[in-house]
Amino acid sequence: MTSTQSRPAIAVTGLRKSFGDHVVLDGLDLHVPRGTVFSLLGANGAGKTTTVRILSTLVAADAGEVRVAGHDLAREPDAVRAAIGVTGQFSALDNLLTGEENLLLMADLHHLGRREGRRRTARLLEEFDLTEAARKPASTYSGGMRRRLDLAMTLVGSPQVIFLDEPTTGLDPRSRRNMWQLVRDLVAGGVTIFLTTQYLEEADELADRIAVLDHGRVVAEGTAEELKRRIPGGHVRLRFADPQGLDAAVRVLGQATPDHDALALRVPSDGSLRSLRTLIGRLDDGAVEVDELSVHTPDLDDVFLALTGDSSDGKVTTR
Template sequence: MSSTRTRPAIAATGLRKSFGDQVVLDGVDLSVPAGTVFALLGANGAGKTTTVRILSTLLAADAGDVRVAGHDLAREPDAVRAAIGVTGQFSAVDNLLTGEENLLLMADLHHLPRAEGRRLAARLLEQFDLTDAARKPASTYSGGMRRRLDLAMTLVGDPRVIFLDEPTTGLDPRSRRNMWQLVRDLVAGGVTIFLTTQYLEEADELADRIAVLDRGRVIAEGTAEELKRRIPGGHVRLRFADEQGLDAARRVLGQVSRDGDALALRVPSDGSLRSLRALLGRLDDQAVQVDELSVHTPDLDDVFLALTGGPTDEKVTIR
C-alpha cells in the first residue's frame, strides 16, 4: 500500500478559533483516513461549519496545525485548494444559468480546454441524473436536483477531498437517500468525504468514523457501533418456548430481567460478538434451549443525548 493511501487525508491538531469572547473551537484534533467518509456530528452552533471553513482555507484558525491531502494548510493553501472541493449548506448554483452552463462555467474557471469541459459536463450530467434537465434554468430545479448539480460542479476540479457541510438539509427523504448513494459512489472511487450533519441517521448510514463535537470540543470519536457500545442500555433479548426454559435460563444467567409478560428475558450486553458467544456458551453448557435471540443496542440518538447531557431534540434534528 502506498504512503499516499496510508497517510491521513486530513490531520488537524489543536485547532482553535474564537470570535471575540466566544470560543468556537477549543483544541480540536481530527484524523481522517483517505478514501473514507468522516462525519462531524453536532448541534447548531457546535462549531461544525467553522471547522469546515478552516480546513478548506476559507477561514484562518487562531491556533493549530493542519494538513489536508498531504499539504500544510498554513504554508501551502493553494495546494490545499487544488486538492479539495466544498459543497456548503447553501447551493453555489447560479439560478440564471442552465445546469449545463453552470458546469461549463466551472470548467472555464478550472482552465479546462473547451472540448474537454463539454465532455466532462456531459459525463457529470449523466452521472448525477441531470441530462434531461441540462438545458433548463437551475431556478426550475427541485432542491434535490440543485444539490446534485452543486456536487457535480464541485467534481469539475477532480478533488481528492470533498467537504460536505450539511448537504442534505431541507431535502425530502428520497432526495436525501439519492445524495447518500452519490456519496458512497464517490468514496468507492477513492475520494475522501468530510461530512458535517445534524442528522443522526445520516451519520449512521454513511460514516466510517464519527466525531461528536460539542461546545467546540470533540467529546467522542469512533465508528457508529463503537460509540453505541459506550452507552448503557444495550441488551440481548432471549425468548423461550415455555416457562421451564425461561426459568432454566434465569438460573444460569443470574442478573437478568423478564421482558414484560412475554416468555423472554433481557440480558445486559454491549452487543459485541465476543459477549454473544460467551452468553450462548453459558446457555449451551447447561442445555438451555433458546427459541429466539435479538440484539438491542443504543442508537446514535441515545449516544448524543448521553454524551452532550441535553435533550436530544434540542441538540439535533432527527429525520
Template sequence: MTSKQSQAAIAVVGLRRSFGDKVVLDGLDLTVPRGTVYSLLGANGAGKTTVVKILSTLLGADAGTARVAGHDVARDPDAVRAAIGVTGQFSAVDNLLTGEENLLLMADLHHLAKGDRRGRTAELLARFDLTEAARKPASTYSGGMRRRLDLAMTLVGDPRVIFLDEPTTGLDPRSRRNLWQIIRDLVAGGVTIFLTTQYLEEADELADRIGVLDQGRLVAEGTPEELKRRIPGGHVRLRFADQRGLDTARRALGRASHDSDALTLRVPSDGSLRALKTLIDRLDAQAVAVDELSVHTPDLDDVFLSLTGTDEKVTSR
C-alpha cells in the same frame, strides 16, 4: 506529526480558534484516513462550521496545524483549494443558468482546457442523471435535482477531499437515499468525505468514523457501533417457547430482567460479538433452546445526548 497523520486525507493537531472572548475550538485533534467518510456531530455553537472553514482555507486558526490532501492549510492554501470541493447547506446553483451552463461555468473557473470542458460536463450530467434536464433552467429543478447538480459542480475539479455541510437538508426520503448512494460511490472511487449533518441517521448510514464535538473539544470518536456501545442501555432480548426454558435461562444468566407473560428475558449487553458469544455459550452449556434472539443497542441520539449533555437538536452550526 506521525506517519499516520502525514498520510491521512485530513490531519488536525491542537487546532484553536476564538472569536473575541468566545473560545470556539479548544485544542482539536483529528485524523481522517483517505477514502473514508468522517462525520462531525455537535449542537449549535459546538464549532463544526468553524472547523470546515479552517480546513477549506476560508478562516485562519489561532494555533495548531491542519493538513488537507497533504498540504498545510496555512502555508499552502492554494494547493489545498485545488484538492478540495465544498458543498454547503445552501446550493451554489445559479437559477438563471441551465444545468449544463452551471457545469460549464465551473469548468471555466477551474481552467479546464477548452476541449475538455464539454466532455467533463456531459460526463457529470450523465453520472448524476441530469442529461435530460441539462438544458432546462436550474430554477425548474426539484430539490433533489438541485442537490445532484450542486454536487456535480463540486466534482468538476476532480477533488480528492469533499466537505459536505448538511448535503440532504430539505430533501425527501428517496432523494436523500439517492444522494447517499452517490456519496458511497465517490468514496469507493477513493474520494474522502468530511460530513456535517443534522440527521443522525445519515451519519449512522454513511460515516466510517464519527467525531462528537462539544464546546470546542472532541469528546468522543469512533465508528457508529463503537460509540453506541459506550452508552448504557444495550441489551439482548431472548424469547423462549415455555416457562421451563425461561427459568433455566434465568438461572444460567443471572443478571437479567424477565417477563413471564411474554416468556422473555432482557440481558444487559454492549452488543459486541464477544459478549453475544459468551451469552450463547452459557445457554448452550445448559441446553437451553431459544426461540428468538434480538440485539438492541442505543442509537446515535442516545450517544449524542449522553456525551454532550444537551437535548438540543443536532445542526451543522
C-alpha cells in the same frame, strides 16, 4: 501501499478558533483516513461549519496544525484549494444559468480546455441524472436536483477531498437517500468525504468514523457501532417456548430481567460479538433452549444526548 496513500487525507492537531470572547473550537484533533467518510456530528453552534471553513481555507485558525491532502494548510493554501471541493449548506448555483452552463462555468474557473470542459460536463450530467434537465434554468430545479448539481459542480475539479457541510438539509427522504448513494459512489472511487450533519441517521448510514463535537471539542470518536456500545442500555432479548426454558435461563444467567408474560429475558449486553459468544456459551453449557434471540443497542440519539447532555444550543435530528 505507497507513503502517499498511507498519509491521512486530513490531519488536525490542536485547532483553535474564537470570535471575540466566544470560543468556537477549543483544541480540536482529527485524523481522517483517505477514501473514507468521516462525519463530524454536533448540534447547531457546536463548531461544525467553522471547522469546514477553516479546513477549506475560507477562515484562518487562531492556532493548531492542519494538513489536507498532504499539504500544510498555513503554508500551502493554494495546494489545499486545488485538492478539495466544498459543498455548503446552500446550493451555490447561478439560477439564471442552465445546469449545463453552471458546470461549464466551473470548468472555465478550473482552467479546463473547451473540449475537456464539455466532456467532463456531459459525464457529470449523466452520472448525476441531470441530462434531461441540462438545458433548463437552475431556478426550475427541485431541491434534490439542485443539491445534485451543486455536488456535480464540486466534482468538476476532480477533488481528492470533498467537504459536505449538511448536504441534505431540507431534502425529502427520497432525495436524501439519492444523495447518500452518490456519496457512497464517490468514496468507492477513492474520494475522501468530510461530512458534517445534524441528521443522526445520515451519519449512521454513511460514516466510516464519527466524531461527536460539543462546545468546540471532540467528546467521542469511533465507528457508529463503537459509539453505541459506549452507552448503557444495550441488551439481548431472549424468548422461550415455555416457562421452564425461561426459568432455566434465569438460573444460568443470574443477572437478567425476566418477563414471565412474554416468556422473555432481557440480558445486559454491549452487543459485541465477544459478549454474544459468552452468552451463547453459558446457555449451551446449561443446556438451555432459546426460541428467539435479538440484540438491542442504543442508537445515535442516545449517544449524542449521553455525550453532550441536553444542553446543546441547537438540535440534532433523526429526520
